[in-house]
Each structure stands twice: as structure tokens, then as C-alpha cells.
Amino acid sequence: MHIRSGTEDDAENIAQLHTRSWLTAYAEIMPAGYLNGSLLGERRAMWSARLATVARQPDHTRCLLVAVDGDALLGFAYLAVEADGRVLLDNLHVEPERKQSGIGRELVHRAFGWASEQHPDRTVYLEVLRDNAAAIAFYRRLGGRPTREFVERFPAGFELPVVEYAWSPDDVRILADHR
Ligand SMILES: CC(C)(COP(=O)(O)OP(=O)(O)OC[C@H]1O[C@@H](n2cnc3c(N)ncnc32)[C@H](O)[C@@H]1OP(=O)(O)O)[C@@H](O)C(=O)NCCC(=O)NCCS
Numbered sequence: 001m002h003i004r005s006g007t008e009d010d011a012e013n014i015a016q017l018h019t020r021s022w023l024t025a026y027a028e029i030m031p032a033g034y035l036n037g038s039l040l041g042e043r044r045a046m047w048s049a050r051l052a053t054v055a056r057q058p059d060h061t062r063c064l065l066v067a068v069d070g071d072a073l074l075g076f077a078y079l080a081v082e083a084d085g086r087v088l089l090d091n092l093h094v095e096p097e098r099k100q101s102g103i104g105r106e107l108v109h110r111a112f113g114w115a116s117e118q119h120p121d122r123t124v125y126l127e128v129l130r131d132n133a134a135a136i137a138f139y140r141r142l143g144g145r146p147t148r149e150f151v152e153r154f155p156a157g158f159e160l161p162v163v164e165y166a167w168s169p170d171d172v173r174i175l176a177d178h179r
Pocket of ligand 1: 093098099100103105106127128132135138
């Protein structure tokens with residue numbers, strides 16, 4: 001397994017893994033009607049648009065990392081600098097059958113490496129569904145601190161409680177040093 005920057009050619013595999021991961025991790029959290037609907041189509045549209053822009057206008061405000069083994073995609077992480085100056089870890093997913101084998105930790109180390117090099121004085125944060133106990137255990141294990149709780153309204157019309165976890169610039173650097 002190795003980790004590299006994502007490219008436009010990864011869009012389809014990322015959309016498929018993103019969909020599989022939601023179907024697995026959110027089966028008991030999100031309405032079945034939504035999960036069994038147009039999830040893959042939405043993710044295909046999202047990733048092809050994101051990656052087309054990344055390819056056309058490379059910049060230092062966004063980062064896509066993919067964990068691969070040959071042609072197989074094992075996980076990915078996507079970060080972006082937000083309007084308030086903080087860095088958002090917007091997506092982090094590991095192939096469901098390969099969870100708890102260290103891939104998520106490795107992606108976070110590399111993602112925080114990018115953040116600490118490109119944006120050394122910035123907090124990194126993420127938003128996780130409050131009922132996603134596995135991901136919360138993972139973020140706590142990596143030193144994330146809960147900083148905010150709110151209810152998110154999804155475009156499909158349902159609402160779910162969300163917790164924000166954050167890492168100070170110093171904590172980001174410490175995890176980045178594990179690369
Ligand atoms: C959350 C996720 C990214 C973690 O990645 P992972 O590869 O499974 O995690 P790792 O194997 O790198 O685990 C790192 C540490 O977290 C701990 N951890 C991981 N999953 C855990 C769980 N379900 N319960 C308790 N601890 C857990 C591991 O034990 C490990 O601790 P260690 O380093 O002391 O051994 C992955 O499980 C995933 O893709 N989940 C589904 C999608 C998702 O919820 N993404 C987050 C959306 S906000």
C-alpha cells in the first residue's frame with residue numbers, strides 16, 4: 001500500500017468507494033430510502049466536478065490523497081481551506097473490508113503533513129455524525145477534541161446531529177511528524 005496525490009483518473013474509483021463506505025457506515029444512521037437512492041450518481045457528479053477543477057486549477061487550498069495497492073483504491077482523504085481560514089478534513093474513507101488495518105491513520109498522518117506544510121498556523125477540523133461511533137473512536141484515538149455540536153439538515157430532507165472535532169496547529173504538526 002502507498003499513498004499518493006489523487007488525479008482526475010481516480011474519480012470513478014473514489015465515487016464507488018465513497019458510496020460503499022456510506023452504505024456500510026451509515027446503514028443504521030441515515031434513512032434507507034436515501035441510501036438506496038441515487039447515492040452513486042451524486043458521488044460521481046461530485047468527484048468528477050471536484051477533480052476536473054483540481055486538475056485545471058492546481059492550488060494550495062485543496063488536497064486529495066489516495067491509498068492504493070496496485071490498481072486497487074483502499075482509501076482516500078480530501079481537505080480544503082475554508083472561508084474562516086481553518087482546514088476542513090472533508091472526506092476520509094477506507095475500503096470497508098480493510099478498516100482497522102492502519103490505513104485511516106496513515107491517511108491522516110499524510111493529510112496533516114500537507115496541512116502543516118502548506119498552512120502551518122491553521123487548525124484542522126472535521127464534522128462527524130454523532131452516531132458514527134466507530135469514526136468518533138478513531139478521531140479521539142488520534143487526539144481530536146470535540147469543539148461544537150449542531151444539527152445538520154441534509155439536502156434530501158432529513159436532519160442528523162453532528163459533532164465537530166478539531167486539532168490545534170501544534171497537534172496537527174505532532175501527527176504530521178508520524179509520516
Ligand atoms: C473511520 C476510518 C476512516 C478509520 O480508518 P481505519 O483505517 O479503519 O482506522 P485505523 O486502522 O488506522 O485505526 C487507527 C486507530 O484508531 C482505532 N480505531 C479505528 N477504528 C476504531 C473503532 N471502530 N473503534 C475503536 N477504535 C478504532 C484503531 O484501533 C487504531 O488505534 P491504534 O493505532 O492504537 O491501534 C474508517 O474506519 C472508515 O472509513 N470508516 C467509514 C467511513 C467514515 O465513517 N468516515 C469518517 C466520516 S467523518
